[in-house]
Amino acid sequence: MKVLLTGGNGFVGSHVLDELLRRGHQVALLLRQTSDTRFIADALERVRVVEGDLQAPDSLAAAVRDAEAVVHCAGTTKALRRRDYFRVNARGTESLVNACNAHARSLRRFVLVSSQAVSGPGTSTEPAREDAAPRPVTVYGRSKMMAEEFVRKGCRAPFTILRPAAVYGPRDADFLVAFKAVADGLAPLIKGGRQRLCSVHVADVADAVMRALADGAGPGPYHLAHPMPLTQREMLEDMSAALGRKPLYVPVPALLLYPALAVRGLLSRIMGRPSVMNLQKVRDYVAPGWVCSTARAAQELGFAARIAFPEGARQTAAWYVEHGWLKEVAR
Numbered sequence: 001m002k003v004l005l006t007g008g009n010g011f012v013g014s015h016v017l018d019e020l021l022r023r024g025h026q027v028a029l030l031l032r033q034t035s036d037t038r039f040i041a042d043a044l045e046r047v048r049v050v051e052g053d054l055q056a057p058d059s060l061a062a063a064v065r066d067a068e069a070v071v072h073c074a075g076t077t078k079a080l081r082r083r084d085y086f087r088v089n090a091r092g093t094e095s096l097v098n099a100c101n102a103h104a105r106s107l108r109r110f111v112l113v114s115s116q117a118v119s120g121p122g123t124s125t126e127p128a129r130e131d132a133a134p135r136p137v138t139v140y141g142r143s144k145m146m147a148e149e150f151v152r153k154g155c156r157a158p159f160t161i162l163r164p165a166a167v168y169g170p171r172d173a174d175f176l177v178a179f180k181a182v183a184d185g186l187a188p189l190i191k192g193g194r195q196r197l198c199s200v201h202v203a204d205v206a207d208a209v210m211r212a213l214a215d216g217a218g219p220g221p222y223h224l225a226h227p228m229p230l231t232q233r234e235m236l237e238d239m240s241a242a243l244g245r246k247p248l249y250v251p252v253p254a255l256l257l258y259p260a261l262a263v264r265g266l267l268s269r270i271m272g273r274p275s276v277m278n279l280q281k282v283r284d285y286v287a288p289g290w291v292c293s294t295a296r297a298a299q300e301l302g303f304a305a306r307i308a309f310p311e312g313a314r315q316t317a318a319w320y321v322e323h324g325w326l327k328e329v330a331r
Contacts, residue, residue, distance in 0.1 A: 009029070
């Protein structure tokens with residue numbers, strides 16, 4: 001199949017690219033001139049690179065012209081200004097959908113990689129469900145909800161919406177923050193580390209994208225997560241085991257999050273470098289939990305996450321060490 005992939009140079013997108021190529025698909029990558037291609041350098045000679053930008057709608061026509069399917073991974077999880085989330089995640093998706101509509105008759109599938117942030121919080125007793133009304137608690141979640149609406153209401157081709165839980169794995173910079181804390185000997189426990197959440201290894205996300213590309217896939221949305229949610233403390237313990245560390249677990253009261261993350265956000269703006277650790281993150285940390293139901297994905301996509309967090313943490317830690325993102329593991 002001829003697949004146009006956006007965000008193929010990013011964390012999730014680069015793993016989707018690896019899987020598309022492994023399965024023999026013909027891939028066109030939408031990239032800007034300034035795109036960082038360090039994760040996909042070895043793959044560039046096997047794909048067709050199309051120069052374009054989701055913020056420049058006129059540049060998208062050539063990208064979608066020959067595509068039989070579009071996988072939209074491009075987006076941002078951190079921004080200096082609130083409007084940037086909507087500009088990239090929502091309006092960028094709208095521009096791509098509009099470009100695809102001109103070729104809707106030949107387009108077999110549009111796959112949007114969204115986020116569990118759209119569904120909102122959930123607990124083990126009351127997990128977030130895809131058939132419930134969205135309850136995003138952050139600007140990021142609202143921007144992804146708007147992206148979904150543009151697809152649901154505007155896309156003329158068959159589409160599938162995927163909502164991964166917290167994604168981790170090799171090449172990820174967001175979970176690296178927690179791995180670094182553990183490696184440095186301190187493991188912060190927010191609200192006692194009791195918050196329970198779902199996660200999903202990036203390889204499982206790539207597998208779900210392949211399933212979404214198949215004929216007969218439904219519109220979703222589909223939660224992607226390992227069926228075994230863990231508490232924050234359990235996840236930190238698995239990271240500690242993966243790194244061979246025995247960190248000091250430090251309780252962090254919720255009230256301390258506000259000034260701490262406000263300072264982080266201010267420093268980010270001063271330096272002009274967005275960080276995932278900002279005041280919006282407080283809403284994630286103080287939520288009752290981030291547990292979601294995966295029943296619909298299992299029933300309609302045949303999707304089941306294969307990699308449990310302990311094994312995934314070992315793979316991720318090993319990649320961090322191998323590529324110099326963390327110091328050598330102590331054994």
